[in-house]
Every structure is written in C-alpha cells, then in structure tokens.
Amino acid sequence: MPKVFYTLPDGTERVVAAEPGDSVMRTAIRNGVTGILGQCGGELSCATCHVFVDERHAGEFPPVSEDEDDMLDVAATDREDTSRLSCRLVLAAGQEVHVTVPEAQL
Amino acid sequence: MSTGRLLVVGAGQAGAQLVSSARELGWDGPISLVGGEPHAPYGRPPLSKAFLRGQAAAGSLALRSAAFYREREVDLVLGERIVLLDPPSGTAVAASGRRWRFDRLVLATGARPRRLAVEGADLDGVLVLRDLADAEALARRLGAVTDLVVVGGGFVGLEVAATAAAAGVRVTVVEAAPSLMNRVVGAETAGFVEAAHREAGIRVLTGARPVRFRGDGHGAVTAVELADGTDLAAGLVLVGVGARPRDALARAAGLRCDGGVVVDAYSLASDGRTLAIGDCADLPDPTPGSDRRLRLESVDNAVEQAKAAATTLVGDPRPYRGVPWFWSDQGALKIQIAGLALAGDEAVVRPGARPGQHIALRYRGERLVAAEFVNAPADFLVVRKALAQGAPLSREAAADTSMPLKRHLAGRPA
Numbered sequence A: 001m002p003k004v005f006y007t008l009p010d011g012t013e014r015v016v017a018a019e020p021g022d023s024v025m026r027t028a029i030r031n032g033v034t035g036i037l038g039q040c041g042g043e044l045s046c047a048t049c050h051v052f053v054d055e056r057h058a059g060e061f062p063p064v065s066e067d068e069d070d071m072l073d074v075a076a077t078d079r080e081d082t083s084r085l086s087c088r089l090v091l092a093a094g095q096e097v098h099v100t101v102p103e104a105q106l
Numbered sequence B: 001m002s003t004g005r006l007l008v009v010g011a012g013q014a015g016a017q018l019v020s021s022a023r024e025l026g027w028d029g030p031i032s033l034v035g036g037e038p039h040a041p042y043g044r045p046p047l048s049k050a051f052l053r054g055q056a057a058a059g060s061l062a063l064r065s066a067a068f069y070r071e072r073e074v075d076l077v078l079g080e081r082i083v084l085l086d087p088p089s090g091t092a093v094a095a096s097g098r099r100w101r102f103d104r105l106v107l108a109t110g111a112r113p114r115r116l117a118v119e120g121a122d123l124d125g126v127l128v129l130r131d132l133a134d135a136e137a138l139a140r141r142l143g144a145v146t147d148l149v150v151v152g153g154g155f156v157g158l159e160v161a162a163t164a165a166a167a168g169v170r171v172t173v174v175e176a177a178p179s180l181m182n183r184v185v186g187a188e189t190a191g192f193v194e195a196a197h198r199e200a201g202i203r204v205l206t207g208a209r210p211v212r213f214r215g216d217g218h219g220a221v222t223a224v225e226l227a228d229g230t231d232l233a234a235g236l237v238l239v240g241v242g243a244r245p246r247d248a249l250a251r252a253a254g255l256r257c258d259g260g261v262v263v264d265a266y267s268l269a270s271d272g273r274t275l276a277i278g279d280c281a282d283l284p285d286p287t288p289g290s291d292r293r294l295r296l297e298s299v300d301n302a303v304e305q306a307k308a309a310a311t312t313l314v315g316d317p318r319p320y321r322g323v324p325w326f327w328s329d330q331g332a333l334k335i336q337i338a339g340l341a342l343a344g345d346e347a348v349v350r351p352g353a354r355p356g357q358h359i360a361l362r363y364r365g366e367r368l369v370a371a372e373f374v375n376a377p378a379d380f381l382v383v384r385k386a387l388a389q390g391a392p393l394s395r396e397a398a399a400d401t402s403m404p405l406k407r408h409l410a411g412r413p414a
C-alpha cells in the first residue's frame, strides 16, 4: 500500500496508508487529514488541495499542467517551487510520499 | 459536552460532511448516519464524467474511508430507507421496521430526478441520472448504442452529452428554453458553450420540446418526437430536466416545506429543532446582502451548509454565509461559476488570454455580482475571492485585457 506523510501547519505529522490510484488529496479527505479541503473533489477546479511536496520526490509525479500552474499562482498560501495541487498526485502501489500542508487553502 | 443522540437521514455529500464537522466541533454523543443506498457516501460529480468514461471505479468515489467512520464512532447504516419520522418523540422508522431514537435530527435526503410527463416516458432505455446505480446502467448501455438523445440542456445533460460524444456516440441535445443552462448562466456564456459543443459534433436543438417517446413495439425506446414534428432516432434517451427535493418525509412529519424543507440561516426547520441541509433544503440565499430564498444543488452548498449546520448542533450557531459556486466539466470545457446572477444582470465579456477561454462578468448596476468562466480556472479563483471579500471590480477594469484580472484586483492603491 502507498503511504502519505502529511506534515501539518502546526508541525505535527500524520501518516496515512493509501489506496493505489488514489491521489494525495483524496487520501487526506477520506482519512480526515485537516488542512486539505479538496472542494471540487479532484477536478482541478478549486485549488484547495495545495501542498508542498518534499524535494526528494521531485520527478516522481507528472509535470505541472498549464491550468495547475495558473491556479497555483493564485493559491491562498503563496506558492513555492515545490507547490502542487495534490489531486494531481496519484499514488502508485508501494509509493511513499512526504508533503507539507500549507496554512490556508481559502 | 454532553450532546445526546444525533440521527442523520441521508448518507450523501451533505450527510457525510455533517457528521465529520459535528465530531470535529465536539459532538460526543452517538451518531447514526442512515442512507437508503447500499453505498457509503460518495461524490456524484464523477457519475456524469470520469465514471461514465470508465476512468473512475465505483469504489474510488467514496467520500470517506471505512476507517474514518469507525474511528469517529459514526454508525454508518446503509441500505435502510427511513419512512417515518416523529421529531417530537424523537423516533425514526425504516422500511425494514428498524427504529432509531434521537435527540437531534438532520435531514440530508437530497433530491430525485424530475421525470417527463410525456407518452412513452416509461419505455426501456429512457434513463435518468442521479445515483451510482443510474450511472452504471447508463454506462453499460452507452457502450451499445449509436444514437443518444439528451433531453435537457442543463449541467448533467450536457456533461453526459459531451462524455458520450467523445466516446463516438451520435448525440442530440434537446432543450426547451432558448439557450443552454438557462437558469444558471447568461446568454453570452450559453452561446459560447453551445458553439463549442456543436464543434465537438453534438447536435443542439434549443426551443425544442419532446412530446412523445416511441418504442419498437417490445417496450424499448427507438425515437423521440418533438413538438414541431421532428423525429430523432434514439437507441437511448437521458432525461436531465432537473431535480426535485426529497422533502416528503419532512412534510409528513409536520415540518414546513415549500419545494424543499424550509430552513433558516442556521439550517433549522419550522419546528426550530430539526435541521435540513443540502439539495433537500429551501434556504435563505447565503450570499451576503441577499434576502431571497432558494434551493442550491451543488457540492459547495452541501458541504458549506453542512459545516454551518454543525455549529448549530453544538450550540455555537453561526449563520450560513458565503458566495455559492458551481463547476461543470463538459468534455473539454471546464465551466465554473461564482456567485448567483439574476436574469437582468448584464454581462461584460472579457476575451480570454488563451484560445478556448471565455469569461463573462455579471453586473447589477455597477456592482459585480457573479461571473462565468470557461477554461479559465485561475481567473475563476481570483474573482470568487473578490466576490467573497466584496472587493470592487469596475466594468472598465473587467473589460481591460492589458492587465490580468489578478492585477486589476490586487493592484489597487491602498
């Protein structure tokens, strides 16, 4: 099973076992990880699933699309080089991912 | 906090959010979430999109994991339809005879698809789309037909039309109003979307009304007959003409209903104690400054009203306020709407920065009240925020494409 390590804004970490094929966003919502809202259910319409992906995973996910890029530009928490919309981060079997949840999504 | 027994009837988008928020806010009594469908709460938006395309399995639609309910001690009861409610005595009865006692009751029963009262509406192959079972039937049949007629040019109908057309099915959309998505977007946006659907090979007939579905003599639909005599071949018909709130239970329980369970800004029904949320509720418009009443059918409303309703339950009531928003993915079109426009609101159409984009900002006098976007999700986010904060955007700025909307809204001098 894939595993996601969420570092929350208060510094605590939550580790969640995920289903392969689920996104980092969906895994958070399903398991009640706060701070990721995913208002649109993963249809790239809301930008409330912003996360910072740990640098060690650079290249593990498909590149940022034009829409995602534009949306990250206007995300509620300023974007960084490691910013992604987590509904785009689909987990493969056995994959382990470390992400940090930003202060605000709205 | 000692909070008593909470019963939530309807395990959909709103019900799932309500139990999550109630626990988060400290409701510590027993919670039962009872749903008539055999599935744990799931998201409906993919039913007309990714699920129909075969890109999302049924299991992937669940809104929360099984562990989520278990860990929060929410008793999720599936496949039980509540048929009787007695709020004064705190009793609910399911069709199976099973009973619940409750101290607080939340109705989150959603809506049912409206059907057409025309001849042949009950023929085999005339379908509606509301739940997973409907979507499974639609997906199965779509794979085997050449001609689909979609009756109703609203969100759900157009989403299915786009999905089917992309899969190679010949699709005709029949809409009675003069333009598509008539109640939700202005004529400019409707025109843009219609042109795009035509380009994708969908036949769109507006101002057209079906008067009869015809069968093959063995009970299966073969054609749709329109008021002007036009005859459309149809191996399959999807009727997407809106939804009716499921408020019969509430009405029978003596709660005021008026095309939905009538609630106030705290989601309280006419007895001042029962709550109703989501598609089944008739509520005060949450838009700041508005004093009309309405029904909203969207994920945004189901989730945000549920969150506000949870504050009522735990005795720290906050009124439900916010700028409603909607999205609809129709094939290559990502449509997003922020705010609620009224029929007379004028549109300032802003040319998109990229081909395929469309932005219409809706004005009531000089005030921006709503906005419609096609394939411009970042602009949507910026304007939604401006609407929520009441930040002004003049008509001139809206039409001025020398600067992105983001700059027009951020760049104002302090």
Ligand SMILES: Cc1cc2nc3c(=O)[nH]c(=O)nc-3n(C[C@H](O)[C@H](O)[C@H](O)COP(=O)(O)OP(=O)(O)OC[C@H]3O[C@@H](n4cnc5c(N)ncnc54)[C@H](O)[C@@H]3O)c2cc1C
Residues within 6 Å of the ligand: B009, B010, B011, B012, B013, B014, B015, B034, B035, B036, B037, B043, B044, B045, B046, B047, B048, B080, B081, B082, B083, B108, B109, B110, B111, B129, B130, B131, B156, B246, B249, B277, B278, B279, B280, B296, B297, B298, B299, B300, B302, B325, B326, B327, B328, B329
């Ligand atoms: C095909 C489709 C696509 C959509 N796409 C979008 C979209 O892209 N964006 C968007 O914002 N919105 C979309 N919507 C609308 C959105 O899904 C609804 O607004 C939302 O689901 C409403 O949530 P709800 O909890 O009020 O109702 P529902 O999700 O319908 O849940 C109500 C539940 O209560 C159950 N129930 C009813 N009566 C009883 C009873 N007596 N006893 C027990 N259980 C009962 C029902 O079976 C149902 O499971 C779409 C809807 C459909 C059908």
Ligand code: FES
Residues within 6 Å of the ligand: A025, A037, A038, A039, A040, A041, A042, A043, A044, A045, A046, A047, A048, A049, A085, A086, A087, A088
């Ligand atoms: S969940 Fe809405 S953009 Fe990711």
